[in-house]
Amino acid sequence: MTTETDDAPAQTAAPATPEKKPRSRNDVFANYLVVLLAFAGISLVIVLFASWGEEESLPEVDYEADAEQFTAFAPFPVLAPEDLPDDWVATSSRLTLAGATAGEEITDPVKWDVGFVTSSEEYASLRIGDDDPEDFIADMTNDGDPDGDQQVADDTWDRYETPDGDRRSLVRPTEGATLVVTGTATYDELATLAESLEPQE
The missing domain is CATH 1.20.5 (Single alpha-helices involved in coiled-coils or other helix-helix interfaces)
Structure with missing residues (x-):
C-alpha cells in the first residue's frame, strides 16, 4: 500500500527590510x-x-564751473574749450589759485589744467597760466624739445615733443599768460583742442 505524501512548496521568508539610518x-x-x-x-x-x-565708462567732469571761476580770478583774459567733438570726454579739471579771492589783486601765478580723452582714446589737455613763460613751457611740456610750428586757424603755435616721442605739445603766448595744449594725442588732435578755445567773459 502506497502512502501518498503531499509535497507542499517550501515558503521563502521575505527579505528583511534594512532599517534607514x-x-x-x-x-x-x-x-x-x-x-x-x-x-x-x-x-x-x-x-x-x-x-x-x-563698455568701460570714463569718469566725466563738468569743467565749465572751473572755467567761470578761473575767469573771475585770473588777471588775464581766459580761453576755454567749446564745441569739441561729441566723443571727447572731459576727465579732469584743476585750478591753482594760490588762495586768492575774487576781485582782489593776485600776486602769485595762477593756472588752469583741463584734460580730455580724445576720439582716438589718447589724452589732450589745456594748460593756461601766468607763471614765467620759460619755466611754464618747460614744466607743461615735460621738457619737450622744439619741433617746428603749426598753423591753427589764424594762430601759429610752436610745437614741442618729448625726447621719447610719447608726448606732444602746442604752445603760444597770449595776453598776460601762456597757452599749452599737450598730451599723448597727435598734433592734429591737439590742434582740434587749440582751435576750440574761445574767450570767456
Whole structure:
C-alpha cells in the first residue's frame, strides 16, 4: 500500500527590510555645501556674461564751473574749450589759485589744467597760466624739445615733443599768460583742442 505524501512548496521568508539610518550632520552639511557651490558657480557665470556686454565708462567732469571761476580770478583774459567733438570726454579739471579771492589783486601765478580723452582714446589737455613763460613751457611740456610750428586757424603755435616721442605739445603766448595744449594725442588732435578755445567773459 502506497502512502501518498503531499509535497507542499517550501515558503521563502521575505527579505528583511534594512532599517534607514538617520542622516548625519556631516551628510546634511555636504549636501548644503554642494548646493551652495553650484549657486555660486551659476552666479559667477551670470556676472561674467553681464560684464562682457558692458563698455568701460570714463569718469566725466563738468569743467565749465572751473572755467567761470578761473575767469573771475585770473588777471588775464581766459580761453576755454567749446564745441569739441561729441566723443571727447572731459576727465579732469584743476585750478591753482594760490588762495586768492575774487576781485582782489593776485600776486602769485595762477593756472588752469583741463584734460580730455580724445576720439582716438589718447589724452589732450589745456594748460593756461601766468607763471614765467620759460619755466611754464618747460614744466607743461615735460621738457619737450622744439619741433617746428603749426598753423591753427589764424594762430601759429610752436610745437614741442618729448625726447621719447610719447608726448606732444602746442604752445603760444597770449595776453598776460601762456597757452599749452599737450598730451599723448597727435598734433592734429591737439590742434582740434587749440582751435576750440574761445574767450570767456
